[in-house]
Amino acid sequence: MATQHSRSVARFMLAPAVILLLGWMLVPLTATLIFSFKKYLPLRGGDLGWVGFDNYVRFVSSSAFWPSVMATLTIIGSVLVITIILGIVLALLLDQPMWGQGIVRILVIAPFFVMPTVSALVWKNMFMDPINGILAHLWKFFGAAPVEWLTQASMQSIVMIVSWQWLPFATLILLTSVQSLDREQLEAAEMDGAPWISRFWHLILPHLARAITIVLLIQTIFLLSVFAEIFVTTGGAFGTKTLTYLIFQRVLESQNIGLGSAGGVYAIILANIVAIFLMRAVGKNLDS
Amino acid sequence: MGRIVLESVTKKFGNTEVIPPLDLTIEEGEFVVFVGPSGCGKSTLLRLIAGLEDVSSGVIKIDDNDATDLAPAKRGLAMVFQSYALYPHMSVRKNITFPLRMAGLSKAEQDERVTKAAEVLNLSDYLDRRPGQLSGGQRQRVAIGRAIVREPSAFLFDEPLSNLDAALRVGMRLEISELHKRLETTMIYVTHDQVEAMTMADKIVVLRAGNIEQVGSPLELYHSPRNTFVAGFIGSPKMNLIDGEEAAKYGAHTIGIRPEHISVSGSEGPWSGKVVVSEHLGSDTFFHIHGTGLADTITVRVDGEVNFKYGDRVYLTPRDDVIHKFDAEGLRIG
Numbered sequence: 001m002a003t004q005h006s007r008s009v010a011r012f013m014l015a016p017a018v019i020l021l022l023g024w025m026l027v028p029l030t031a032t033l034i035f036s037f038k039k040y041l042p043l044r045g046g047d048l049g050w051v052g053f054d055n056y057v058r059f060v061s062s063s064a065f066w067p068s069v070m071a072t073l074t075i076i077g078s079v080l081v082i083t084i085i086l087g088i089v090l091a092l093l094l095d096q097p098m099w100g101q102g103i104v105r106i107l108v109i110a111p112f113f114v115m116p117t118v119s120a121l122v123w124k125n126m127f128m129d130p131i132n133g134i135l136a137h138l139w140k141f142f143g144a145a146p147v148e149w150l151t152q153a154s155m156q157s158i159v160m161i162v163s164w165q166w167l168p169f170a171t172l173i174l175l176t177s178v179q180s181l182d183r184e185q186l187e188a189a190e191m192d193g194a195p196w197i198s199r200f201w202h203l204i205l206p207h208l209a210r211a212i213t214i215v216l217l218i219q220t221i222f223l224l225s226v227f228a229e230i231f232v233t234t235g236g237a238f239g240t241k242t243l244t245y246l247i248f249q250r251v252l253e254s255q256n257i258g259l260g261s262a263g264g265v266y267a268i269i270l271a272n273i274v275a276i277f278l279m280r281a282v283g284k285n286l287d288s
Numbered sequence: 289m290g291r292i293v294l295e296s297v298t299k300k301f302g303n304t305e306v307i308p309p310l311d312l313t314i315e316e317g318e319f320v321v322f323v324g325p326s327g328c329g330k331s332t333l334l335r336l337i338a339g340l341e342d343v344s345s346g347v348i349k350i351d352d353n354d355a356t357d358l359a360p361a362k363r364g365l366a367m368v369f370q371s372y373a374l375y376p377h378m379s380v381r382k383n384i385t386f387p388l389r390m391a392g393l394s395k396a397e398q399d400e401r402v403t404k405a406a407e408v409l410n411l412s413d414y415l416d417r418r419p420g421q422l423s424g425g426q427r428q429r430v431a432i433g434r435a436i437v438r439e440p441s442a443f444l445f446d447e448p449l450s451n452l453d454a455a456l457r458v459g460m461r462l463e464i465s466e467l468h469k470r471l472e473t474t475m476i477y478v479t480h481d482q483v484e485a486m487t488m489a490d491k492i493v494v495l496r497a498g499n500i501e502q503v504g505s506p507l508e509l510y511h512s513p514r515n516t517f518v519a520g521f522i523g524s525p526k527m528n529l530i531d532g533e534e535a536a537k538y539g540a541h542t543i544g545i546r547p548e549h550i551s552v553s554g555s556e557g558p559w560s561g562k563v564v565v566s567e568h569l570g571s572d573t574f575f576h577i578h579g580t581g582l583a584d585t586i587t588v589r590v591d592g593e594v595n596f597k598y599g600d601r602v603y604l605t606p607r608d609d610v611i612h613k614f615d616a617e618g619l620r621i622g
Contacts, residue, residue, distance in 0.1 A: 184369040184370070184373035187360075189386070191360045191361060192361065195390075207377075
């Protein structure tokens with residue numbers, strides 16, 4: 001049905017969406033690129049002209065740069081490991097027939113619908129508060145001294161909050177994959193004498209491989225830009241300053257738009273490198 | 289090896305009884321076919337024997353040992369599934385050796401058995417392919433290969449040919465029959481296709497709603513069906529069942545006459561009617577005849593040479609010596 005005519009109509013119909021998306025992407029991108037080559041200090045003289053690659057050099061040579069990259073990678077890595085392992089466990093459990101299955105599934109998915117700022121505040125004030133938090137009460141109940149989560153174990157706390165948010169997503173994707181596994185294959189393996197652990201290792205895990213790659217890809221891209229959870233809890237202190245947070249500080253706290261924009265461009269490059277690798281991994285996975 | 293005995297086995301799903309108390313003995317080396325319409329419990333019965341479902345009550349004995357509570361893997365049975373259930377990310381070789389690896393056999397032993405099975409099943413050229421790269425018939429053979437290498441005491445087949453096209457099905461039917469002759473291992477085969485049942489079985493078990501209607505060799509079932517259900521189910525085209533006056537003449541509530549036992553003539557015979565459909569198979573012709581006043585449709589199977597058209601009036605003569613008589617409960621008389 002793809003005649004010349006219908007194709008041009010299709011293009012025409014697609015145009016508004018494409019133009020909107022392009023505008024949405026290109027305008028800020030171009031602005032960031034332009035600012036990154038300028039010395040631009042809104043409160044200290046405004047636009048002070050072109051400075052070439054100065055901002056890029058300064059951003060990387062700052063003592064905060066490498067720690068922020070490490071913090072970003074730590075958060076991404078830990079959250080990925082936690083959400084995928086727990087996601088597989090939860091998916092396998094939720095796949096079991098049980099009473100109230102529908103409600104339990106909705107409850108499991110619920111954290112995903114809570115806004116990051118809200119969930120961070122809930123965790124900070126209701127769970128991790130060393131005086132009133134539930135965890136503090138729990139610790140006291142067992143006679144232990146309450147942990148000051150956000151100062152003593154700040155990175156772990158943030159990983160915990162972010163994992164809690166992303167676990168439902170991983171669970172959901174993995175659950176659909178578990179459900180699509182042919183029951184007869186599992187039964188065949190059972191008759192072939194494979195104990196549960198072998199069935200998991202030889203059948204379920206390979207079957208989940210594709211879903212796991214998709215979770216990896218999508219989460220990595222979103223986790224690169226984790227911000228609200230840090231802003232609301234530690235404010236970037238105690239080694240939790242990620243690349244995104246560093247850029248925010250450069251632009252808003254130091255009021256140095258040029259420097260922040262250069263950081264933004266680094267972040268774009270980093271995200272694209274990750275995306276290319278992951279796309280390849282997914283592509284390879286989809287081929288076989 | 290391979291004698292399976294079921295003693296008053298029942299199966300309930302919740303409150304629904306799928307298998308009422310059932311007794312059955314499957315002798316060593318037999319090719320037994322469970323046949324029945326869909327939903328008759330034949331697959332459930334097979335899964336009970338396999339151990340994939342637990343019996344609600346009763347005893348299953350395999351080779352005189354109580355296997356009722358034994359795990360599926362410990363029963364020494366191998367099963368071929370309807371969907372083949374091959375492991376998609378493993379090569380054919382890995383698929384076939386999977387049960388051997390699970391049993392912890394040595395690499396040399398594994399290789400030997402795979403080579404042997406591949407030769408038997410004509411799979412030698414495909415051992416390094418993935419199931420996704422094989423045709424339906426080849427996948428079926430891999431599934432059989434995976435069953436063979438375990439050297440089980442009995443094979444269980446769950447409608448293994450229903451996903452194949454008609455031509456392949458005939459071929460695979462022969463291959464499975466040959467395999468049975470060669471291995472001389474007990475085989476239990478579930479199907480809803482009575483042609484498969486008739487052609488392959490040493491013994492057919494006809495099931496309806498979990499009840500065994502009749503057990504016997506294909507020809508026993510054909511020549512003396514125990515009741516009207518078996519009479520109607522075994523044989524193709526179906527037996528004509530006639531109630532009422534005509535049956536009363538033979539001293540029965542219902543009489544049955546197979547399509548091949550009626551002769552057709554354009555001029556004379558005790559019954560008459562009009563041809564509604566004639567199906568020409570070349571070797572045979574089936575006529576579906578309406579308006580005989582005996583039953584809605586009478587089916588007749590005659591030589592391919594006989595030719596009548598739509599609407600032709602024909603006269604039918606049944607062979608009196610092969611008429612089956614049934615009483616009001618549908619049970620066979622005499």
